[in-house]
Amino acid sequence: MYRSPPGARGFLIAIGxxxxxxxxxxxxxxxxxxxxxxxxxxxxxxxxxxxxxxIFATLVLxxxxxxxxxxxPYLTDWYYLLPAITFLLxxxxxxxxxxxxxxxxxxxxxxxxxPDRSTETQIVRVEGRQLFVDGNAHDLLRCDQPNCAGQAxxxxxxxxxxxxxxxxxxxxxxxxxxxxxxxxxxxxxINEFRFIGFRNFAEIFSRAGTVLIPVLIWxxxxxxxxxxxxxxxxxxxxxxxxxxxxxxxxFYRTALIISWAIPVVISVxxxxxxxxxxxxxxxxxxxxxxxxxxxxxxxxxxxxxxxxLISLWLxxxxxxTATLGALSTIPDDVYEAAKxxxxxxxxxxxxxxxxxLRQPFxxxxxxxxxxxxxxxxLIYLMGxxxxxxxxxxxxxxxxxxxxxxxxxxxxxxxxxxxxxxxAISILIFFLTVAISLINFRFTGALKExx
Numbered sequence: 493m494y495r496s497p498p499g500a501r502g503f504l505i506a507i508g509x510x511x512x513x514x515x516x517x518x519x520x521x522x523x524x525x526x527x528x529x530x531x532x533x534x535x536x537x538x539x540x541x542x543x544x545x546x547i548f549a550t551l552v553l554x555x556x557x558x559x560x561x562x563x564x565p566y567l568t569d570w571y572y573l574l575p576a577i578t579f580l581l582x583x584x585x586x587x588x589x590x591x592x593x594x595x596x597x598x599x600x601x602x603x604x605x606x607p608d609r610s611t612e613t614q615i616v617r618v619e620g621r622q623l624f625v626d627g628n629a630h631d632l633l634r635c636d637q638p639n640c641a642g643q644a645x646x647x648x649x650x651x652x653x654x655x656x657x658x659x660x661x662x663x664x665x666x667x668x669x670x671x672x673x674x675x676x677x678x679x680x681x682i683n684e685f686r687f688i689g690f691r692n693f694a695e696i697f698s699r700a701g702t703v704l705i706p707v708l709i710w711x712x713x714x715x716x717x718x719x720x721x722x723x724x725x726x727x728x729x730x731x732x733x734x735x736x737x738x739x740x741x742x743f744y745r746t747a748l749i750i751s752w753a754i755p756v757v758i759s760v761x762x763x764x765x766x767x768x769x770x771x772x773x774x775x776x777x778x779x780x781x782x783x784x785x786x787x788x789x790x791x792x793x794x795x796x797x798x799x800x801l802i803s804l805w806l807x808x809x810x811x812x813t814a815t816l817g818a819l820s821t822i823p824d825d826v827y828e829a830a831k832x833x834x835x836x837x838x839x840x841x842x843x844x845x846x847x848x849l850r851q852p853f854x855x856x857x858x859x860x861x862x863x864x865x866x867x868x869x870l871i872y873l874m875g876x877x878x879x880x881x882x883x884x885x886x887x888x889x890x891x892x893x894x895x896x897x898x899x900x901x902x903x904x905x906x907x908x909x910x911x912x913x914x915a916i917s918i919l920i921f922f923l924t925v926a927i928s929l930i931n932f933r934f935t936g937a938l939k940e941x942x
Contacts, residue, residue, distance in 0.1 A: 521547075655682065730811070768789065
């Protein structure tokens with residue numbers, strides 16, 4: 493058995509070598525892919541599949557790992573973690589880095605860095621840096637800049653493509669900043685996105701009074717309210733079902749946990765149908781009792797109440813189960829001693845049960861708050877929300893920060909305002925960390941851990 497260097501030194505060496513091996517293999521895969529395209533060109537519309545990069549990278553990664561295993565024997569113990577590290581980098585680290593990058597750009601569904609195929613223009617002939625076309629080049633390419641100065645373009649043949657930049661475009665002539673690497677037949681405009689610094693953040697804070705602050709306040713209320721309406725009924729039911737003398741106790745436990753077993757999508761859809769203003773059974777029942785129908789899903793405030801009611805249905809089984817699990821750890825001797833001392837049921841509850849439940853419940857409460865703070869599924873699945881005057885369509889009555897970010901990124905500005913959505917996501921991260929630290933501070937959770 494080979495021992496790694498002690499402390500952080502061994503960890504850093506292992507991570508550095510594995511990371512370097514992955515980078516080298518990836519670069520080799522890209523080079524082999526580009527070489528294959530150059531040696532055996534295919535039509536642009538029928539290019540080689542991208543998974544070939546992964547195959548080429550794997551072919552070179554295996555011998556690299558064999559050599560490293562012989563030179564650094566203890567490194568072979570880390571090979572079991574290599575798939576996990578690879579997936580972590582690909583599906584966690586890379587999206588985070590990309591989100592941060594987009595947050596400082598004006599990336600949208602329109603400005604996506606890809607060629608605009610609707611601007612396809614036939615090239616009549618090529619002379620040096622000049623591309624001749626039929627018609628006004630500026631109008632054909634729909635350039636954003638006057639005379640297309642600095643506009644990024646893509647030129648193609650049947651089997652080749654390259655990106656170039658225009659110096660100017662006049663009537664029938666596109667002048668490039670450098671001669672094209674081949675004789676192109678078609679030219680397209682590239683929908684560029686640019687680095688804009690903190691402009692996205694400035695836009696968010698410029699509307700803080702009408703969007704950011706109201707959404708944040710409701711987000712905190714929703715997260716705390718969802719924990720409260722779920723924890724209190726769950727605690728009460730757990731205490732009741734812990735009574736060993738209760739008849740049909742197993743049946744009650746099974747029946748009350750059904751809502752936890754039903755998928756969230758189905759539960760939310762059923763509730764939204766039940767809360768329908770005109771046709772929902774709840775309003776029909778209230779009508780039979782002589783009460784006016786309640787605008788559960790059409791009034792901004794009642795929509796928020798509806799969200800909390802649905803979170804009650806979804807949350808109380810979890811807290812009931814947690815309560816039953818925590819109560820099972822309390823020894824019966826404690827209750828027997830209290831009974832001998834003459835304590836009644838209320839005194840036993842307030843003096844023994846609840847204090848002993850406090851320690852296991854604190855991390856559960858904090859975790860539940862953090863979950864509900866970013867509870868995208870419930871708010872999104874409730875469907876269309878009533879609007880609020882002065883707010884954009886992406887931040888409606890019951891939108892929380894995460895749904896606001898999603899709607900901004902996927903339902904605004906051409907469908908993909910990734911730049912602004914990424915900026916909101918970064919703010920959500922810092923707000924979540926700040927609120928969690930405040931919770932830890934006031935609850936003393938960090939002191940208990942230490």
